[in-house]
Amino acid sequence: MMKINAEGMHYRVLNEKIRGALESGLTDISIEGVCGQRYIGAGLKKNGVCITANGIPGNDLGVFMDGPEITVHGNVQDGAGNTLNSGRIIIHGSSGDLLGHSMRGGEIFVKGDVGYRVGIHMKEYKDFYPVIVIGGSARSFLGEYMAGGMIILLGLKKDRRIAGDFLGTGMHGGAIYARGGPDGCQLGKEVKVFKVDGNDKEKIRKYAERFAEYFGYASEEILKEEFFKIVPITHRPYGKIYTY
Numbered sequence: 001m002m003k004i005n006a007e008g009m010h011y012r013v014l015n016e017k018i019r020g021a022l023e024s025g026l027t028d029i030s031i032e033g034v035c036g037q038r039y040i041g042a043g044l045k046k047n048g049v050c051i052t053a054n055g056i057p058g059n060d061l062g063v064f065m066d067g068p069e070i071t072v073h074g075n076v077q078d079g080a081g082n083t084l085n086s087g088r089i090i091i092h093g094s095s096g097d098l099l100g101h102s103m104r105g106g107e108i109f110v111k112g113d114v115g116y117r118v119g120i121h122m123k124e125y126k127d128f129y130p131v132i133v134i135g136g137s138a139r140s141f142l143g144e145y146m147a148g149g150m151i152i153l154l155g156l157k158k159d160r161r162i163a164g165d166f167l168g169t170g171m172h173g174g175a176i177y178a179r180g181g182p183d184g185c186q187l188g189k190e191v192k193v194f195k196v197d198g199n200d201k202e203k204i205r206k207y208a209e210r211f212a213e214y215f216g217y218a219s220e221e222i223l224k225e226e227f228f229k230i231v232p233i234t235h236r237p238y239g240k241i242y243t244y
Contacts, residue, residue: 002026007033011058015039022046030054036077044068044087059096062089065106078115081108084130090214094136103130103149107207110134111215113157116164117141122174124148133211140164143230144188147173152207154179154222161185168230176230177204179222187230194229201227 002021006014014037021029027049034040034055041051041062049068053061059079062070066085075093082098084106094112102121105128113136120141122130130149136157143151146168153176155162161184168176169188177200182193196204204227205219212219 001028001030004029004031005033006031006037006055007035009033009037011037011039015042018051019044022049034074039063041065041068041070062087065089075112081106081132084108086128092215097139100130100132103132104128105130107210108132109211109214110136112136114138114142117144119146119149119151119176120144122146122149122151124174131207133207135211135215135217137161138163141166141169143168143171143174143176145170145172146176146232149174150203150207151176152179152204152211153177154208154211156217156222167191168232171230171232172234173232175200177227178230179225179227181226181228182230190232190234191230192233194231196227196229200229 004017030052032054034053034057036058038058039060040057043064045066047067051070054073056074057076059077060082061076061080063082065087067087069088071090073092076091076095078096079098081089081100081103083102086105089108091110095110095114097115099114099118100108114134116139118138133152135154137160142163163185165186167185167187168191171191208222209219
């Protein structure tokens with residue numbers, strides 16, 4: 001394992017050190033003193049790599065990443081997992097806005113809350129299937145323009161609504177699963193709420209068990225409450241405004 005003390009370090013220098021370590025054959029990197037450094041793990045394309053960041057990474061953590069796993073012991077700022085292709089991001093805290101923006105594959109697990117427009121423009125293609133699991137609540141516009149993949153919203157904190165307003169606005173693919181239902185949320189006009197079926201329950205169980213393992217929860221306690229599925233009712237929500 002390589003340890004890096006990032007206290008006061010410019011983000012370019014930090015990322016050069018990470019890339020240099022991987023090029024030398026190291027696959028396990030621990031970074032201490034992270035405070036606002038952007039683009040950690042940006043564009044890395046290598047399976048079997050584990051990066052641990054202790055502190056608060058800046059914007060675009062893991063942007064364009066393809067393969068590695070990043071674990072954050074702290075909160076993250078905006079844009080984590082932006083255009084993630086494959087790999088995993090595990091956040092032992094909360095996230096800012098735009099988590100998983102245009103995410104194409106891989107997995108993101110967040111123990112706490114997330115900000116606005118999480119999962120915007122998520123998409124899936126062939127074997128690439130993006131997944132976001134949120135332990136707390138989400139702000140408004142969750143799943144905006146979502147075209148594929150899955151968001152699981154656990155809402156483990158009972159002192160607030162599970163999500164803000166405009167849930168699923170412009171959504172035309174994929175699914176959002178909400179534990180206990182999106183009660184009190186204003187839904188986008190493109191989506192409706194349904195009860196989950198057996199296939200849905202198997203998908204939820206798989207990722208709920210991973211979430212429980214990462215963050216020290218009992219999966220059966222999570223799964224004993226009913227889940228609801230929010231899906232689009234059209235695959236072309238803005239077809240009427242096109243000129244053809």
